[in-house]
Amino acid sequence: MEHNLALYRRYRPESFAEVIGQDHVTEPLRAALAGNRVNHAYLFSGPRGCGKTTSARILARTLNCEKAPVADPCGECQSCRDLARGGPGSLDVIEIDAASHGGVDDARDLRERAFFAPVSSRYKVYIIDEAHMVSSQGFNALLKLVEEPPEHLKFIFATTEPEKVIPTIRSRTHHYPFRLIPPRVLSDYLGEICQREGVPIEPAALPLVVRAGAGSARDSLSVLDQLLGGAGAAGLTYDLAAGLLGYTPDTLLDEVVDAFAAGDGSTVFSVVDKVIETGQDPRRFTEDLLRRLRDLVIVAAVPDAPATGLIDVPQDQAERLVAQAARFGKADLVRSADCVAAGLTEMRGATTPRLLLELICARVLLPGADDSLDGLGARLDRLERRVGVEGVLSGAPAPAAPPPAPVVEVRAPASLETPEDAAPTATGFEAPASAAAPQPTQEAPTEPSVVEPVETPAAEAPSPPVSSSGGLGLVDARRVWPDVLEKVKEMRRFTWILLSQNAQVIGLDGGVLTVGFKNAGAKDSFIGGGSEEILRQAAIDVIGVDWKVEAIVDPSADPGAGTAPVVTKAATTPVEPAPVEPAPVTEAPAAEAPAVVSSPPAWVDTEETEDAADAVAEPPAPEPVPVQRAAPETIASARSNIAPTRSGEAPTKVADTRDDDVHPDDPDVDDSGVDGAELLARELGATVVEEIPHD
Incomplete structure (x- = not known):
């Protein structure tokens, strides 16, 4: 027979030790009962179903226990057996439902019967349930009895609204507030x-x-x-519980939350359509979505919230919550929850619930339309997570990087070979095959050159995976590289010249941007001049990503071509670069310096050697260099080439090799407003030979 009872009746507590979630009430009551310091009237208040009436029965049972005073009833005496779960009850414990017995006549009847002594127990206990339903006249009729009851009489009032109990009654009771169970x-x-x-x-x-x-x-x-x-x-x-209770399945909530994080409107509105088509309540779906967003807000603020008990979810769902919270920013989550909460309050009246639900989803998907502080914070979150990287990039799909061509090294005979650590050219530009080797006046050796293929680290350039720094990969970094160089040019021209003519992006991994330089001189000048911080700040200003810059020497790094350049070692005699000041004139073979657009004038007396590249980082001290005595026709040709430059034409663009008078770290260096002679002297370290009389 007991098995057919409802669970809340079969498992009703019989002692204060069995009451759960109300230790702040049960422990003081047990102490008062054990010490025989009980009052004549008690007021139990709190939400429904939290144990008020059950505690009142336990208190009455403990008061009438034959072993009293005790903290818990013994369960063996006649009174305990009568008041036990499923027992017949006791004539000395009277329960009154104030909802139907709250009038003044009922109060008068109670007052008349209260003075009779208990039948078989120590106390006569009145349990008045729903005490807030007693009228003011009824409370006034009981006031004198509650204030000065006979010694055998105890009152226990139970109510969900203690403020409706008149103050004169409340002041004569011991008030114990019950709470919801955690x-x-x-x-x-x-x-x-x-x-x-x-x-x-x-x-x-x-x-x-x-x-x-x-x-x-x-x-x-x-x-x-x-x-x-x-x-x-x-x-x-879980499926049975979700179906019977009408809750939204976790799969639908996971789908819509992931779509919100990715900005996928198609998936979001398809979930809304699925909710309507399956007959679910749109308001219940909105409530469940708000609860999920609330959990994500807590997880974003406290990542270990599921483990510490802030959120009571299973282990697999806790892992999903942590992963979903990582796809949002904190401001974006708070704004989304606010949008859903505001829309939930609007879901009433005759308006179609589906329409309101779709409008809520539209607000969540469009933080750009929200001009409030929450909308601004959501947009900043999305920028930081690089969701809107298309706004910075060109928007076109990144072309596949062509495989770099193999680098071929041309070795000269051992007697004429340059040092191994020398750069291929002095200016940092590719030298044509015809201009790579100056024309020596002496007889060239007849030994054949040895051509060997050289493997480079950038021989294989597959499409790299997306790095963890801002969602950008190597392909994306190369696409925004021109924009970064433009910003560098505004901040410091020296750094811009180094990067635009001598460097290229060759790697991006874990927030580290690897920049390859064609020669060691350009790399040392980049590091020694503090240009790393300039490049880092330019990347922050342009795309909002804080990269750590790492510079390496990579002969295959060519800013002007998609394939690796050909590194050529010419069979020439090493010659130190010419200083700016005129040197004593001696007889020496002349050589032409390669230029970017056209060949330099005949009056330029510089030599392309591998050691000249190191002058970019640490210019050597000026030393006298043998200079060939210029012929009259050479001087006339030089003057004819200088004349257009001095008259206002743009000078020929040359590589970034500065003289000793211009420090490579000077940010105020400007290439404009100088004539050709000054530009050649400053950039190439060349010397302009003036006309010297033959006599």
Whole structure:
């Protein structure tokens, strides 16, 4: 017979030790009972189903126990057996429902019968449930009795609205406020009941039962009783609980939240359509979505919230929450939750719920249309997560990087070979095959050159994976490289010249941008001049990503071509670069210096050697260099070439090799406003030979 009782009746506590979630009430009451310091009237208040009436029965049972004063009833005496769960009850413990007996006549009848002594127990106890339903006249009729009752009389008032009990009654009672049961405590209690009933239950289904009970033990047990009655051989499953209780499945919530994070409007509105087509309540779906966003807000602020008990979810769902929160920014999550909460309050009246739900989703998807501080924070979050990287890039799909051509090294005979650490050219530009080797006046050796292929680190350039720094990969970094160089040019021209003519992006991994320089001189000048910080700040200003810049020497790095250049070592005699000041004139073979657009004039007396590249970083001290005596026709040709430059034409662009008078770290260096002679002297370190009389 007892098995057919409802769960909340079968598992009603019989002592204060069995009451869950109300330790702040039960412990003081047990201490008062054990010390025989009980009052004549008590007021138990709190939400429904949290144990007020049950505690009142336990208090009456303990007061009338034959072993009193005790903290808990013995359960063996006649009074304890009469008031036990399923017992016949006692004539000395009277329960009155104030909802139907709250008038002044009922109060007068109670007052007349209260003076009679108890039948068989120590005390006559009146338990008045729903005490707030007693009228003011009824309370006034009981006031004198409650204030000065006979010694055998005890009153216990139970109510969900203590403020409706008149102050004169409240002031004569001991007030004990009951609270809602914590979810974790209630979840453990429900799990124990399922074990007693012998019905298996999935861990994901328990939070749904607790949520449906809303902190009430009686309501939670009623929901569990319904679910256990419909459970099959597999026990109580999550699908059964979600279907019977009307909650949105986690799969739908996961789908819509992931779509919000990715800005995928198509998936979001398809989920809304699925909610409507399956007959679910749009308001319940909105409530479930708001609860999920609330969980994500907490997880974003406290990543270990599931482990510490801030969120009562199963382990697999906790991992999903952590992953979903990582796809949002904190401001974006708070704004999304605010949009859903505001829309939930509007879901009333005659307006179509589906329309309101779609409008809520549209607001969440469009933070750009929100000009409030929350909308601004959401947009900043998305920029930081590089979701809107297309706004910085060109928008076109990144072309596949062509494989670099193999680098061929041409070795000269051992007697004329330059040092191994020398750069291929002095100016940092590719030298044509015809201009790579100056024309020596002496007889060239007849030994053949040896051509060997040289492997380079950048021989293989597959499409790299996206790095963790801002969502950008190597292909994206190369696409924004011109914009970064433009910003560098505004900040410091020296750094811009070094990067635009001698460097290229060759790697991006873990927030480290690797820049390859064609020669060691350009790399040393870049590092020694503080240009790393200039490039880093330019990347922050242009695309909002803080890269750590790493410079290396990579002969295949060519800013002007998609393939690796050909590194050529010419069979020439090493010659130091010419200083700016005129040197003593001696007889020496002349050589032409390669230029970018056209060949330099005949009056330029410089030699392309490998050692000249090191002058970019550390210019050597000026030394006298043998200079060939210019012929009269050479001087005339030089003057004819200088004349257009001095008259206002743009000088020929040359590589960034500065003289000793211009420090490479000077940010104020400007290439404009100088004539050709000054530009050649400053950039190439060349010397302009003036006309010298033959006599």
